[in-house]
Amino acid sequence: MSKFPFAGEALKSLFKAPLTEKYPLTPKEAPEKYRGKIKFDANACIGCGLCIRVCSPNAITKLVDAVEEGQNITMKFDLGSCTFCGYCADFCPKNAIELTQEYSMVVTDKNDMIVSGSFIKKLPPKKPVPQKKTTENK
Template identity: 50%
Template structure:
């Protein structure tokens, strides 16, 4: 058999001599950016939250806790997200109607203490203001009204048949 190239892989060897290394330079330089839609560190916006509790219901590992203490005119609500318990599935963020929970692309979640992994936020939810007494008297005939309306509304339906 005829040998075409006396030095095998010479071309590749020379090419790779001047190529950028395959290894990422991470510990030396900045960490690379995560892929789009990456689910990383949790950011909670308590000013947007309405305390509906949907995030608590969809969270499989029960990573968040809610504490409520009564204050004057409402409740002080504290949500604490434990990132050592989180699966980063983003269901809480997806189900949040007010976009109060955000999973950022920061993946460097490294720490030595448990407190390094807790994300917490507090807000005060006010109770609805009670209407004055005259309204309560006026509200009494109100339940009867839909019932009265109900009969005419029900009657047109059979007519259509």
């Protein structure tokens, strides 16, 4: 038996093309229907909060600030907690959430894992308070 039983195989492999992917030098597309980085369309959102209710890891938060025009609503999606289940997108009545094919989410700052967007929700005009009828003493 040869002292180097794998020498022949090693020599052959030297002249074969590598089986490994050359990522990231050669970009690789995600498979169809891959659920990757969330894209949020603040212009479509109505702030109903349905996405928050269906998100099991509590990765979505809604911040509401009172402003002159109504409410300034900010939706935040923490991709560090997200499991990419896609429920938020499935349940959103306005199609404001999309799970894209983007899978590369390497960051050095955890804040870079937050996808967010804000919009102003106008509140309906306040109804005038009905005046109490005063009864005159007769």
